[in-house]
Amino acid sequence: MSQEILLEDMQCVYQKPATLTDDYMHYCPGCGHAVAHKILMEVVQEMGIQEDVIGVAPVGCSVFAYNYMNIDMQEAAHGRASAVATGIKRVLPEKYVFSYQGDGDLAAIGTAETIHTINRGENILMVFINNGIYGMTGGQMAPTSLFGQITSTSPYGRDVEHNGYPLKITELIAHLPGAFYVTRQAVHTPNTVRKFKKALRNAFEFQKLKKGTCFIEVVSNCPSGWKMTPKETLTYIEEKMLPEYPLGDLKVPAQNNI
Amino acid sequence: MKMQKSEVRLMKGNEALAEAAIRAGLDAYFGYPITPQSEILEYFTEQIPKRHGVVLQAESEVASINMVYGAAGAGARVMTSSSSPGMSLMQEGISYIAAAELPCLLVNVVRGGPGLGTIQPSQGDYFQAVKGGGHGDYRLIVLAPSSVQEMCDFVFDAFKLAEKYRNPAMILTDGALGQMMEKVEFPEEGSLPHQVPDWATTGKKGRERNFITSLHMEPEKMEEINLHLQKKYKVIEENEVRFETFEIDDAEIVLVAFGLPARICQKAVELAREKGIKAGLVRPITLFPFPKKILSDLSKKIDHFLVIELNAGQMVEDVMLAANGKCPVHFKGRMGGMIIQPEEVLEEIEKIIQQPILQE
Numbered sequence: 377m378s379q380e381i382l383l384e385d386m387q388c389v390y391q392k393p394a395t396l397t398d399d400y401m402h403y404c405p406g407c408g409h410a411v412a413h414k415i416l417m418e419v420v421q422e423m424g425i426q427e428d429v430i431g432v433a434p435v436g437c438s439v440f441a442y443n444y445m446n447i448d449m450q451e452a453a454h455g456r457a458s459a460v461a462t463g464i465k466r467v468l469p470e471k472y473v474f475s476y477q478g479d480g481d482l483a484a485i486g487t488a489e490t491i492h493t494i495n496r497g498e499n500i501l502m503v504f505i506n507n508g509i510y511g512m513t514g515g516q517m518a519p520t521s522l523f524g525q526i527t528s529t530s531p532y533g534r535d536v537e538h539n540g541y542p543l544k545i546t547e548l549i550a551h552l553p554g555a556f557y558v559t560r561q562a563v564h565t566p567n568t569v570r571k572f573k574k575a576l577r578n579a580f581e582f583q584k585l586k587k588g589t590c591f592i593e594v595v596s597n598c599p600s601g602w603k604m605t606p607k608e609t610l611t612y613i614e615e616k617m618l619p620e621y622p623l624g625d626l627k628v629p630a631q632n633n634i
Numbered sequence: 635m636k637m638q639k640s641e642v643r644l645m646k647g648n649e650a651l652a653e654a655a656i657r658a659g660l661d662a663y664f665g666y667p668i669t670p671q672s673e674i675l676e677y678f679t680e681q682i683p684k685r686h687g688v689v690l691q692a693e694s695e696v697a698s699i700n701m702v703y704g705a706a707g708a709g710a711r712v713m714t715s716s717s718s719p720g721m722s723l724m725q726e727g728i729s730y731i732a733a734a735e736l737p738c739l740l741v742n743v744v745r746g747g748p749g750l751g752t753i754q755p756s757q758g759d760y761f762q763a764v765k766g767g768g769h770g771d772y773r774l775i776v777l778a779p780s781s782v783q784e785m786c787d788f789v790f791d792a793f794k795l796a797e798k799y800r801n802p803a804m805i806l807t808d809g810a811l812g813q814m815m816e817k818v819e820f821p822e823e824g825s826l827p828h829q830v831p832d833w834a835t836t837g838k839k840g841r842e843r844n845f846i847t848s849l850h851m852e853p854e855k856m857e858e859i860n861l862h863l864q865k866k867y868k869v870i871e872e873n874e875v876r877f878e879t880f881e882i883d884d885a886e887i888v889l890v891a892f893g894l895p896a897r898i899c900q901k902a903v904e905l906a907r908e909k910g911i912k913a914g915l916v917r918p919i920t921l922f923p924f925p926k927k928i929l930s931d932l933s934k935k936i937d938h939f940l941v942i943e944l945n946a947g948q949m950v951e952d953v954m955l956a957a958n959g960k961c962p963v964h965f966k967g968r969m970g971g972m973i974i975q976p977e978e979v980l981e982e983i984e985k986i987i988q989q990p991i992l993q994e
């Protein structure tokens with residue numbers, strides 16, 4: 377019979393945060409971007425900072441993040457999200473500012489901006505979605521693609537002699553004194569999602585201290601680009617991605633620095 | 635914060651421009667060093683911490699222009715400056731800013747090109763400034779000063795126009811104007827009030843969310859955005875044209891020059907008049923919108939246009955379009971940092987008027 381009656385009988389135990397809009401996300405089924413968006417907005421909701429946060433979307437699959445996140449946002453040119461976030465934060469120093477970028481965006485075309493934003497210790501949060509591929513443009517090799525990984529521009533597998541090594545940008549920037557909190561998380565299991573959420577919460581709390589950049593890498597997936605079912609990507613993350621990109625904190629503020 | 639009173643100072647063009655920007659209530663400047671405009675960044679890094687606003691030396695011009703995007707989107711009165719190679723690097727960002735309709739001030743203190751070129755003055759970036767420069771159909775409002783006083787005044791005009799039309803405005807000047815010293819009268823600080831616009835991303839307090847973007851996937855929507863932009867540019871063309879004329883009433887040959895060469899041409903007109911040659915001058919002040927009408931009107935009653943530029947011939951194409959075949963359009967330019975002399979211009983005038991006019 378009618379669904380309404382059924383709903384009335386049920387108790388609401390979970391709903392999406394009001395900080396997400398009602399737009400349908402365009403992400404492929406099983407894509408990590410969708411989970412990352414939701415968790416990010418849950419944290420914004422739970423901290424009650426929806427009116428004080430400004431996000432910057434990249435060019436990449438998450439280019440439309442501003443359609444889903446019910447907050448003020450700017451869409452940056454490819455690779456420049458952290459420069460745009462710098463511009464915002466410098467004129468609105470009391471607001472929470474974050475950038476959200478893919479691996480091509482943050483670790484290839486935008487590498488200079490990434491390093492210098494963090495080296496200046498901009499008081500922003502940078503969320504870095506590492507799916508080891510260029511999702512938006514159809515699955516080309518990314519700086520973070522794994523050894524031997526087959527993509528549309530490495531059809532014989534990523535070859536170190538020809539293409540160099542998977543870029544561990546997170547390890548690289550963790551050395552910068554401007555980096556205040558650096559951690560690598562994931563969103564492919566309930567447990568990793570819980571930890572990612574905790575990291576986001578930490579990062580926004582830390583932003584109030586104005587002591588430097590917070591950086592959260594999310595080891596994510598791209599079922600379409602990887603040419604796998606969503607379920608297969610979970611195994612791939614565990615077996616291939618995590619050995620190269622191990623989860624955990626790379627830099628945590630000393631207790632006396634908080 | 636101490637507000638500066640109006641005053642007269644002897645100053646370099648670049649420094650006058652920077653001082654003017656502070657007095658115009660600049661909220662933020664982002665830039666990267668490059669000769670011949672580094673005094674702008676230097677002046678700001680010295681003055682802004684003692685006065686008001688934000689100044690940041692970025693890691694590149696690419697970063698600078700995207701910082702300008704962020705700050706402009708957040709509602710700040712913001713600017714950057716550079717010289718030719720740096721301006722080339724900014725073009726993608728400028729296209730995004732124009733598409734997202736963010737007001738800001740861009741300053742190009744042009745040097746000789748192409749390539750690394752020279753640090754000497756040039757007007758070789760006219761096309762880049764006036765025709766778009768970056769990708770897609772967009773326009774900047776372009777003002778071309780010809781004195782240190784105007785390096786100051788046009789900062790105020792550029793911010794006013796940029797904010798009125800939600801469009802990036804550019805001051806297109808050159809290495810000589812940037813470096814030379816002249817007397818300049820500064821207006822009082824605080825004469826150009828600024829309100830944070832309601833579309834800015836300042837946090838969604840008590841309103842729907844704001845977002846700044848230039849992405850529109852549906853072709854119908856993207857065409858609509860383009861039509862909206864074109865309509866805006868039309869309104870700018872109808873309302874904001876500025877130019878100056880000198881001795882044009884009875885002129886038979888009219889020089890057309892912008893920026894520093896306009897001053898040189900004024901001298902050339904005087905030399906020509908001493909010799910009994912009826913010469914005049916039109917000096918476009920806004921390069922976009924271009925003063926088409928005055929040139930078109932003149933083309934019907936004069937014998938010749940002579941366009942003088944410090945490049946291989948760029949604005950001359952716009953003069954030709956305005957003249958539309960009604961009178962011959964001649965060109966004389968110097969390049970690579972060389973500055974044309976009044977005597978050279980006079981020589982060119984004499985050459986042209988001595989040519990027999992071909993009868994059809």
Ligand SMILES: Cc1ncc(C[n+]2csc(CCOP(=O)(O)OP(=O)(O)O)c2C)c(N)n1
Binds near residue numbers: 478513
């Ligand atoms: C200047 C410029 N160069 C190239 C592109 C094309 N482009 C769009 S997204 C993208 C890569 C996206 O990959 P990534 O940042 O990893 O994001 P993902 O889609 O995987 O989330 C590229 C190369 C562009 N939009 N702009």
Ligand code: SF4
Binds near residue numbers: 406597
């Ligand atoms: S292409 Fe990949 S990254 Fe993009 S939405 Fe699809 S699965 Fe996600």
Ligand SMILES: [Mg+2]
Binds near residue numbers: 509510518
């Ligand atoms: Mg990617």
